Amino acid sequence: MAVIEVQDFKKAFGKKVVHDGVTFYVKKGECLGLVGGSGTGKSVLLRSLIGLEKPDSGKIHINGADATLYTEAQWLHVRKKVAYAFQGGALFDSMTVFENLAYPLEEHTKLTALAIKDKIFKQLDEFGLAGSELLFPNELSGGMQKRVGLARAMMLEPEIILYDEPTAGLDPYNTKKIQEAILTLKAKGVTSILVTHDMPTAFAVCDKFAFLKDKRIIEQGTIEQLKQTPNSMINQFIEGQIL
Ligand SMILES: Nc1ncnc2c1ncn2[C@@H]1O[C@H](COP(=O)(O)OP(=O)(O)O)[C@@H](O)[C@H]1O
Ligand SMILES: [Mg+2]
Numbered sequence: 001m002a003v004i005e006v007q008d009f010k011k012a013f014g015k016k017v018v019h020d021g022v023t024f025y026v027k028k029g030e031c032l033g034l035v036g037g038s039g040t041g042k043s044v045l046l047r048s049l050i051g052l053e054k055p056d057s058g059k060i061h062i063n064g065a066d067a068t069l070y071t072e073a074q075w076l077h078v079r080k081k082v083a084y085a086f087q088g089g090a091l092f093d094s095m096t097v098f099e100n101l102a103y104p105l106e107e108h109t110k111l112t113a114l115a116i117k118d119k120i121f122k123q124l125d126e127f128g129l130a131g132s133e134l135l136f137p138n139e140l141s142g143g144m145q146k147r148v149g150l151a152r153a154m155m156l157e158p159e160i161i162l163y164d165e166p167t168a169g170l171d172p173y174n175t176k177k178i179q180e181a182i183l184t185l186k187a188k189g190v191t192s193i194l195v196t197h198d199m200p201t202a203f204a205v206c207d208k209f210a211f212l213k214d215k216r217i218i219e220q221g222t223i224e225q226l227k228q229t230p231n232s233m234i235n236q237f238i239e240g241q242i243l
Pocket of ligand 2 (some may be wrong): 043044
């Protein structure tokens with residue numbers, strides 16, 4: 001069954017049409033690589049999947065339920081299961097790494113302090129951040145800040161994760177760490193969409209790709225399928241021509 005299904009999605013800002021009939025789905029446990037040039041509406045699409053943008057028309061189904069008609073209260077509920085790991089990471093500067101990770105659990109769960117501490121230390125381990133719990137964001141490298149941001153987005157154990165260029169601007173070491181974290185989450189059955197220009201990461205973690213161009217998904221399929229398609233967009237992606 002598709003966990004995320006988008007059908008004939010249309011979205012404009014004023015006269016500027018960004019999406020005009022976008023259709024794709026992601027099955028349970030799959031990672032879809034969403035690729036497209038700058039300004040093609042990748043972030044708008046991800047934001048729509050957590051209700052931060054409303055489609056002008058078309059359908060969004062999440063776990064089989066029509067999300068198009070959700071109220072803000074229903075979206076709040078959805079956002080506990082669907083994490084959006086966005087570009088900046090946006091940590092709270094006045095909080096330590098530990099406090100940053102504790103925040104979503106304190107806000108949204110009834111876990112005891114001990115259970116929260118346990119979860120945080122496991123998470124730090126998983127993201128290669130052990131030992132950094134008492135540091136403040138400004139004491140971390142940019143790459144570490146990004147990893148803490150990602151670790152925090154994952155604290156509520158979401159079923160779906162939307163990664164918006166998680167490795168942009170990162171050095172190879174931090175890129176590898178993010179790849180590992182994405183693969184660990186995938187092994188747990190998390191369904192995800194990865195927006196990226198980072199080809200090695202996309203190939204390391206994605207099961208299939210969808211290419212966004214001219215307001216639509218113009219091509220989608222598994223890597224094997226795309227490689228057998230003449231003039232596939234995957235070649236442009238591999239050659240770094242999609243910027
Ligand atoms: N809130 C908004 N108001 C007006 N235009 C927007 C808004 N959000 C995004 N856009 C426009 O929509 C287009 C797609 O943006 P975005 O999804 O951020 O692209 P990208 O594929 O680079 O992530 C851009 O032209 C952008 O300027
Ligand atoms: Mg974007």
